[in-house]
């Protein structure tokens with residue numbers, strides 16, 4: 001464990017631009033930790049403002065991935081530079097310094113680099129398919145120094161084309177990846193594990209290929225069967241979800257590579273980042289959503305000049321977090337689509353999709369497994385640094401106490417019983 005960790009630190013120092021690394025350590029490291037501490041302090045006062053805001057800057061994309069929930073085939077909508085800056089400036093005033101930038105394909109946003117340049121005191125994780133990161137763009141990213149591209153690879157050559165609805169997908173993505181690495185930018189590779197890529201990409205061999213290429217970190221998501229074409233056949237079984245968790249824990253102690261996950265605390269207990277309140281999402285139309293795949297909202301950034309006020313005052317967001325935390329440690333969308341429907345109807349939430357199919361899609365979903373391992377088995381971190389860091393800065397912050405105590409959400413009281421109760425009978 002010690003040797004791979006030291007090798008990893010040495011590799012980062014050798015292969016990342018020094019100024020860029022310093023910005024990462026300060027804007028994401030030091031200020032990121034401060035924003036989580038602020039989040040924890042506010043939670044104690046019943047105020048929820050996520051330290052990590054994910055912004056989908058536009059819907060357009062050059063690929064057509066299976067299971068994508070974004071309206072990539074619709075006319076382009078985007079959050080303009082003025083509103084992007086307004087969101088980040090307000091969030092900065094409340095202690096935030098790290099933002100996830102998504103799409104569609106965010107590299108298609110015409111003002112993306114101006115946006116990054118206007119926030120040198122922040123750090124951005126760019127969720128991209130990498131295909132538009134030319135050598136020139138990579139040089140610009142290095143110059144900016146405050147962006148880490150997280151490049152998604154969904155399979156080996158044939159599977160990549162199938163999964164992403166394109167031609168020569170893997171090679172074009174690898175070119176973008178190499179441009180980033182050659183320009184000494186901290187770069188990660190993400191995979192949405194599913195039936196067609198798990199055998200190739202959930203392997204030590206694949207991670208060693210990434211290390212040899214110079215990749216700095218990896219992130220395994222698990223395929224979410226949502227959106228207009230859900231491809232449920234691609235989703236992982238509970239046994240596979242468990243295999244993913246075990247593999248990640250084991251590779252963290254064995255390989256000189258950082259591996260991110262957003263679904264487990266240091267003890268291996270499952271969690272949902274939305275339910276804990278640590279992250280929420282803004283859609284390409286400016287809708288303020290619980291998370292990217294919950295395409296319902298009651299607020300929009302274009303109707304408010306303070307994302308802090310919008311998020312801390314939202315009854316919809318508060319109710320969503322609480323109902324999710326009372327019912328599952330996993331994904332409310334996969335496990336309890338019925339509750340997502342109920343919450344959207346209860347709050348009269350808008351369908352935030354351009355296709356206006358969000359309710360039909362959620363109604364068509366059947367409950368299925370997610371990251372909360374069915375047998376309740378928990379696989380704790382073996383690497384002490386991950387265990388320690390998660391214990392302080394990435395855990396459930398106590399939101400599941402009621403669920404863990406076995407007091408699940410009470411059955412909704414039937415109308416006539418309520419009348420009786422009200423009548424004191």
Ligand code: SF4
Nearest residue numbers: 272273274291331332
């Ligand atoms: S609701 Fe599901 S997809 Fe959304 S943050 Fe929670 S676990 Fe992830």
